[in-house]
Each structure stands twice: as C-alpha cells, then as structure tokens.
Amino acid sequence: MVEFLIRRILWMIPVIIAVAAVTFFLMYRAPGGPWDREKPLPTPVRATLDAKFGLDKPLWINPDEFGERWDAGDRNPFYLGQGFFDSRFFSYMSNVFRGDLGPSYASKGAESVQEVIAKKFPVSLKIGAVALVFSVLVGIPLGVLGALHQNSWIDYVTRVISTFGVAVPSFISGLLILLFLTRRMGYSPMRDPSEWKGFGVAFLLPGIILGLGTMSYMARLTRSSMIEIKRQDFVRTARAKGLTNSMVVNRHVIRNALIPVVTVLGPAAADLVTGSIIIENIYGAPGLGEEFVSSIAKRDYSVIMGTAIFYALLVAAANVLVDITYGLVDPRIRLDN
C-alpha cells in the first residue's frame, strides 16, 4: 500500500513535466505577445520588458551562452551546463518545480501567476464545493428514493431529472436558466465584487448549476447500485432473520450501495473544481476559470500556462486520493498492482 502510494505520487512528476512542456511549447507558438497593444510599444521598451521577463533568451537550449563561457576559459561542467540550459524553457521548468509560475504579463510583472491563482482559486473552489455538496445531498437521496420505490412515479421523476441532468451540459443549462431568470424573474447576473468574498448567496446559483450533471450522475449511480444490492443474498438473509425493513435498508442496502458512489466523489470533486470555467464566465464569478478565459483575450500566456499546470496538478492529486479512498472504502480492492 505504502509502496503503491509512493509510486503513484512519484508518477505525478513526469505527468506535470509533460503537461508543462506541452503547454509551454504550444503557448510559445501562439501568435502575438503579451506586449501587443492597439499601438505597438516602442522597440526599446519592448526590449527592456523582454529582458526583464527573460523573453530574449533562446527557446530551449542556449549554445551561445555555452560557447561564451567555454571561450572565456571556463571548464566547470556545472557552470557550462547551466549556460547551455539558460533558456526560456529550462528556466521556466526549474521555476515551476520551485513553485514559481513566473510573472503575470498582463500585470507587467507586478503580480506573479501563483499570486493570481491564490487570489482567484478560492472562488472556484467555493463554487465547486457548493456543487459537490449539492450533488451529494440531492443526488444520493434521489437515487435512494428511486430505488426504494422502483417503477413508481417518484422513480420516474427521478429518472427523467437525472437523464436530462447527465445529458445537458451545465454550459447550456446555465445559459438557459440565466436567460429565464433575467427575463422572467428580473434577476441580474451583475454582482457587487464584495459578494464574492467570504461565503455568500452569490455562490449558490453557479454552484448548483455546475453540480446538476454530477448530481444526476450520482442519482443514477445510487439508484442502479441500490437495485443491484437489493437482490443480493445477504439482503435476503437479513430479511429472513427478521430485521425490519428500515434496518435492512439502512444497515445493509444503503451502506453497500454507496461504495461505488463514494469512489466517484474524488473524480467528481476534481471535475467540479476545474470544470467551472464556463459557469464562472456566464455568472461573472471572479474565479480562476474566469481569469483563464480573460487571459485568453489579454494574451497573458504565463497565466494560461500556470493555470493549466495548476489544474493538472490538482487533477493528478485528486486521482491519487481516489485510489486511496478505493482501498479504504472497499477492502476487497487491493492496491498492489
């Protein structure tokens, strides 16, 4: 188990390197730069900015620097190697592993990307948390109800809701619900920035809409899992030995039926926290997703890269957690291979 965990955690390193490398080279290809304005910046200003952010260095290796140091008579392999790898890519990567995602170009370096993330991510996290709580508190009871009253009208309604919820993306339902609220209920998506501080009602609507899909998925999963467990021999035994219906359901059926549901919580949580990009955009929530979208327009490439790496790390960590919970919730699963 411990060995498995260590291996899983170490495995995150190449994953993050790959994500960082691919995003780096893709973003390098992107047209235009962070200094592009309506009026082009004067060349000297540009050069100063480039030098300040290391954008004047070669892309991924620096043979010139190596040559200069060599010609200067230096033979220290570490010093020479440092010169050879004194490039944008390698300095970016080494900074990433030190937790430094570089300066945000749009702020002209006044703010680092990790500061932007630290400032914006809590909003996304709260929206994700609302979504997760909503999907658990509504989805699981819906599924249980549906399974206990199989083929009744409750079951039917539950299934219709969950079918729609799973199929229709939150992006579409979010837009349509917003349209309905603004036109019929006089709701305004414009909010005072202070409402996004702390934990206010502002998070409810985007959170619930973000959670619709997961809620429906959980309802479906709970229902089918309950129905499967209800037919098991141990449930029949429990009834045969005279347990009341509520005892059978509470102690035997629900507990066992929730195993698959618990195991999807981890990926669901990661999905909800990283999946709010469009919902934040629609509801004007100043979270990391919204920051990511606005960075596209601002060509703030360092924020785009940093956010992608941050999210990849988050997803990778969530996957490790999921593997742990699998083992904890269901002792039948062994984590050796």
Add this chain to the structure above:
Amino acid sequence: MPTTLDAITETNSLRTVELQPGRTREARSLWSDAWRQFRRNKLAVIGGIYLIFLLFVALLAPAIAPQNPIKGDVKVAGKYRQAAWVETDNPKTTGSWDYPLGTDGNGRDVFSRLVYGTRISLVVGFIPMIVIMIIGVPIGLISGFSGGKVDNLLMRLTDVVYAFPSLLFFIIMQISLGETPFGKVLNGLVLLFVTLSIINWTGVARLVRGETLSLREKEFVEAARASGSSNARLIFRHILPNSLGPLIIASAFIVPGAIISEAVLSYLGIGLRPSVNLDAPFPTSWGQMIQAGGAQYRNQPWLLIAPSVAVALITLAFNFVGDGLRDALDPREQV
C-alpha cells in the same frame, strides 16, 4: 466524474442465452438480439429517429433554410427581429414567418443559421469520434495483446495524456494554432478535429486494452491459437469483433462530448472562424450562435434559446441512443 467509458471498461460481458426445454427458437445473432433489445427502449428509438432527422436537415439545409445564413439585409429583415409569434409596434422588429425565429444584429435569419449549424454539429461530433477510434483502438489492442514492456510503455503514455485537463488543453491548442495556416483550413474545422481527438483517445485505448486483456485469456481465443491462428487473425477475427459492443457504446457518448466541446470553444470565441463566403458549406455553428446570443439575448432571446436548445436536444438524443445501446449490447451494465 468518471465517464461512462470507465463504467463500461469494468465489464466484459458474454451474453448468456437461456434455453427453454422442449422448445427451440430460431437462431438469432448477437446483433439481431441487440437490435430487438434496442427497439424496446422507446427513448433510444426516439433519439435515433431525431438523429436521422438531423442528418437529413444537415444534408438538405439549402432546401430547408428559408434565407441565406450568411447574408442578412438589415433593411428588409430588420435588426433583432423577434420570433414569428412575438408582435411589436415596430414593423422592422415584429415577428414574421419569413424569419421564424427572428434575426440577429446583421439581419440574418436565426432559423436558417440553425439549420445550417446542424452540419457542423454532426461533422464535429462524428469525425473526432472516428479519429479517436483510429488512434485509441490500435493502441489498446497492441497494449493489451502484447503485454509486457510494450503495454507498460503505451499505458504510461496514455496515463500522461489522460492527466491533461481536457478543456484547458483544448483552449490552449485553439489559441496557439488558431492563427496558423493550418488552423485556418476550412475555417478552423480541421484544427478543431485535431483538438477534439488529441487527448480523448485515452478512454478508448484503456477500454480496448481491458477488453483485449480479458478476451485473450478466453477459451475460444486459446482454441484459435492452438489451431494455429496467427496473431493478426486472433486480433482481427476474435478479439476486435468481441470488443465491438463496448466500443459502439463508447462512441455514442464520445460524439455528444465533442459537440459540447465545440460549442464551448466557439462560445469562448476560439472555436470556428466566422465564415464570410456566401455559399460556404459550413457557414456557422451552434456554438458560434450561442456566443452571439449570449451577448445579445436581451435584444432577441431566440438568438440564445434556439442554438442552446438545439445543442441540448442533440446531446439528449445521443445519450438516449447510448443508453439504449448499452442496454442492448451490454446487459450487465445498467447505470
């Protein structure tokens, strides 16, 4: 949230047929059995009919659309004309059945654009699905069949690709390649195909690998091997055909995923490029319409409602069909 793919991967089902003593029934193939089962699912049949209907709409778009989807005449059509059943005092914006769902800011007919948008949705759903299969199936087959180092290598590669947060990666791909000559081919349609296929093959590769791993130990494969079948024959005659069921189910869920991704990317303004060519075969997409509608829904709600409902309906239809296929082809998995 685990995708349906993950759920499918776990089971590999062999259909058991209950024989009733004293009665024989006509021989039925697995596929005709599946078809019977599928037909019993009303929602799946409705979904299937709707998709066939959309296919015809896409093919016959020029005949169905009442107006040109790209050229709008503000003087005649009016800016932000309301839907046909909405009456206003202004003759320029009151509803007219010439423009069933009203017009947009350029006087273009929303209904005609919607009809043409069907084309992109179908193309953008199906082509990435095919590419995903072309990449994922061989990787899964090779990985599962050969095992050992090859398997390890391919699966590590799959793991790395799987770790990419997909929507973020789509966005990065679109930003970085959207302005290149390659990104401009067919208004960016080709780039979009690449973007939507380049990471999502991992689910298929894992699915096929799982199927292959369990199938290659089955008696019938062993028997075929013992009777001298080559590896290629084992793969193409025995393993691949027996994994087709889960693959078909998976593809029914990949298509709507790609359609939604296109809509999201276009909503962000980094999907397809707007077409200016008057007789372009793919003038607009529902995602682009949602983008325009999202900005102008106060002026003309149907700019937003029409494409959103269209996307919702097509994803619902694919989900119904997918659920029906799963019931029909994989009776043990009933999520």
